[in-house]
Amino acid sequence: MDNRIKLEFLSLSQNEAFARACAAAFIAPLDPTIEELADVRTAVSEAVTNAVIHGYKHKPGTVSMELTLTGRLLRVKVEDSGCGIEDIELAMQPFYTSGTNGERSGMGFAVMRAFMDSLKVESEVGIGTAVTMEKLFSDKLRLEESKKRVKDES
Amino acid sequence: MKISFEITRETLTAHLNGELDQHSAGEVRKAVEAELKKRRTIKLLVLELSGVGFMDSSGIGLILGRYRQMRDAGGRLSITNAQPQVEKLLKLSGIFALLETQRRGRANG
Numbered sequence: 001m002d003n004r005i006k007l008e009f010l011s012l013s014q015n016e017a018f019a020r021a022c023a024a025a026f027i028a029p030l031d032p033t034i035e036e037l038a039d040v041r042t043a044v045s046e047a048v049t050n051a052v053i054h055g056y057k058h059k060p061g062t063v064s065m066e067l068t069l070t071g072r073l074l075r076v077k078v079e080d081s082g083c084g085i086e087d088i089e090l091a092m093q094p095f096y097t098s099g100t101n102g103e104r105s106g107m108g109f110a111v112m113r114a115f116m117d118s119l120k121v122e123s124e125v126g127i128g129t130a131v132t133m134e135k136l137f138s139d140k141l142r143l144e145e146s147k148k149r150v151k152d153e154s
Numbered sequence: 155m156k157i158s159f160e161i162t163r164e165t166l167t168a169h170l171n172g173e174l175d176q177h178s179a180g181e182v183r184k185a186v187e188a189e190l191k192k193r194r195t196i197k198l199l200v201l202e203l204s205g206v207g208f209m210d211s212s213g214i215g216l217i218l219g220r221y222r223q224m225r226d227a228g229g230r231l232s233i234t235n236a237q238p239q240v241e242k243l244l245k246l247s248g249i250f251a252l253l254e255t256q257r258r259g260r261a262n263g
């Protein structure tokens with residue numbers, strides 16, 4: 001089943017919850033496991049939060065999120081037209097944060113990488129940032145069928 | 155986010171209920187700080203997470219911030235009752251190692 005949605009929203013922190021709820025609804029037809037669902041919600045939350053607090057530094061701007069489903073492969077693309085990232089490699093290192101108030105862990109990109117199958121970050125200073133992530137969903141039905149077959153055969 | 159507090163002797167337990175993200179982390183920080191200010195005798199802050207169905211790295215940041223705050227005041231922090239998915243994130247962040255060191259450091263000293 002193939003599908004695609006694209007939404008735009010203001011860079012408000014309350015829209016973090018909105019974005020992950022949308023992503024959850026979008027993948028519901030795949031009947032994901034509880035863990036897969038939480039993985040996607042968390043990764044989406046990370047990307048959107050970064051756009052709001054780093055990209056736009058809490059100032060008003062537009063964040064866009066595109067969700068594409070190709071079979072059981074989900075692609076999430078979150079984009080902002082904010083300040084951009086100077087050194088992407090540094091930014092993606094676990095525990096690196098430009099936050100200075102001691103309330104950030106610098107784990108956002110590490111979480112996206114761990115919870116999704118792939119992560120790509122494109123950014124240009126003064127232009128903006130695009131984060132693309134992919135995840136392939138397990139096939140519960142096929143899993144159950146093969147389990148049943150093994151049981152029947154024994 | 156719903157937050158309720160419970161105090162027993164030198165321990166302040168914060169029961170968190172809801173989704174812990176960047177939006178709600180600020181609320182929790184303010185509420186906990188206000189509570190700690192009222193009761194200067196608190197030595198242990200417990201974040202009780204059974205009601206937290208969602209958390210992202212902003213939650214890790216919140217925990218780290220409270221860890222530093224308690225440590226700097228000569229106190230301790232502990233986290234309990236995390237749901238499996240939150241536990242997965244906590245493990246990834248390595249925060250348990252920090253809280254372990256804290257416990258061991260105290261036992262030794």
Ligand SMILES: Nc1ncnc2c1ncn2[C@@H]1O[C@H](COP(=O)(O)OP(=O)(O)OP(=O)(O)O)[C@@H](O)[C@H]1O
Nearest residue numbers: 050054055091097098104105106107108109129211
């Ligand atoms: N959309 C963005 N625009 C500009 N800078 C960004 C963006 N996303 C990330 N960054 C930069 O990359 C750094 C690392 O991001 P990451 O999400 O890993 O950690 P963090 O957001 O600082 O902390 P945490 O996610 O744990 O709260 C940020 O501190 C910021 O400097």
Ligand SMILES: [Mg+2]
Nearest residue numbers: 046050108109
């Ligand atoms: Mg982040």
